Amino acid sequence: MADKTLLFHISDIHFGLEDDRALDWVVQEIAEKRPAAIAITGDLTMRARHREFDAACHWIRSLDVPVTVEVGNHDLPYFNLIERFATPYKRFHSIERLVERPIDLPGLAIVPLKTVRRWQPRWPWSNGWVTERALERTLTMIDRLPRGTKVLVACHHPLVEAGTRGRAWTKGGDRALAELAKRGVLATLSGHVHDAFDIVSETPHGAVRMIGAGTLSQRIRSTPQSFNEITWDGTRIEVRVRNIDDVPTAQMQVSEVPEDAMPPRAPGEPVAPVATVPRVDPPVH
Numbered sequence: 001m002a003d004k005t006l007l008f009h010i011s012d013i014h015f016g017l018e019d020d021r022a023l024d025w026v027v028q029e030i031a032e033k034r035p036a037a038i039a040i041t042g043d044l045t046m047r048a049r050h051r052e053f054d055a056a057c058h059w060i061r062s063l064d065v066p067v068t069v070e071v072g073n074h075d076l077p078y079f080n081l082i083e084r085f086a087t088p089y090k091r092f093h094s095i096e097r098l099v100e101r102p103i104d105l106p107g108l109a110i111v112p113l114k115t116v117r118r119w120q121p122r123w124p125w126s127n128g129w130v131t132e133r134a135l136e137r138t139l140t141m142i143d144r145l146p147r148g149t150k151v152l153v154a155c156h157h158p159l160v161e162a163g164t165r166g167r168a169w170t171k172g173g174d175r176a177l178a179e180l181a182k183r184g185v186l187a188t189l190s191g192h193v194h195d196a197f198d199i200v201s202e203t204p205h206g207a208v209r210m211i212g213a214g215t216l217s218q219r220i221r222s223t224p225q226s227f228n229e230i231t232w233d234g235t236r237i238e239v240r241v242r243n244i245d246d247v248p249t250a251q252m253q254v255s256e257v258p259e260d261a262m263p264p265r266a267p268g269e270p271v272a273p274v275a276t277v278p279r280v281d282p283p284v285h
């Protein structure tokens with residue numbers, strides 16, 4: 001049996017509204033536990049402002065272990081549409097080589113899957129979308145790995161296509177999951193919803209485990225700040241949702257993938273009416 005591999009799965013730090021206490025604690029955990037790699041699954045900033053990116057990139061560069069970074073919907077230029085369309089990744093320049101970077105570990109690989117778009121013909125643009133091109137790129141990377149390599153796929157949005165209200169959360173999510181199931185992917189690692197989860201999704205080609213990380217920002221949804229500690233022993237993956245207060249993992253994980261990062265409604269609180277005019281401000285995740 002292979003030695004145990006320890007990974008940290010961190011998400012939604014949202015510099016600009018980061019939680020300093022949680023971040024300091026994570027830095028200490030990284031120094032003590034020395035994970036083999038860290039997957040950061042997007043939303044590094046709140047509004048992709050330069051000062052937020054400076055802080056995010058500085059923090060990430062200070063991590064002395066291999067890191068792969070996914071792009072979140074909050075990380076594309078928000079106020080400067082020209083830059084958003086022309087050079088959407090420009091603000092990542094100091095950590096450019098870490099963005100959507102595959103990580104190879106003994107017998108295990110972390111492969112990126114892009115789910116954000118600079119625009120889409122639907123609103124809000126913050127929703128996920130796995131384009132054919134993005135999926136093809138990921139599948140090609142998986143197919144080129146040495147035979148027998150186990151795979152974790154890192155993305156920002158959970159690959160959930162349809163919700164209870166019939167909205168497409170991550171367009172192309174079903175197809176992506178089915179293709180990942182065909183290839184026996186161990187799990188997807190995602191963020192975006194600010195609560196942790198660990199669920200199994202069935203596809204026509206088999207099941208895929210979907211692991212979500214919570215947030216390290218002040219924008220908590222229904223659970224305190226957390227990150228996932230993932231252990232791979234060569235046979236199975238174990239997930240512990242780490243948090244400063246040591247709330248047990250089972251209590252930190254939500255049982256369904258929420259629609260977004262907004263806090264759940266209180267019992268009895270009415271469902272918000274459907275908007276009759278286009279929203280001007282995209283919801284914040």
Ligand SMILES: [Fe+2]
Binds near residue numbers: 043072073074191192
């Ligand atoms: Fe997000």
Ligand SMILES: [Fe+2]
Binds near residue numbers: 012074192193194261
């Ligand atoms: Fe987020």
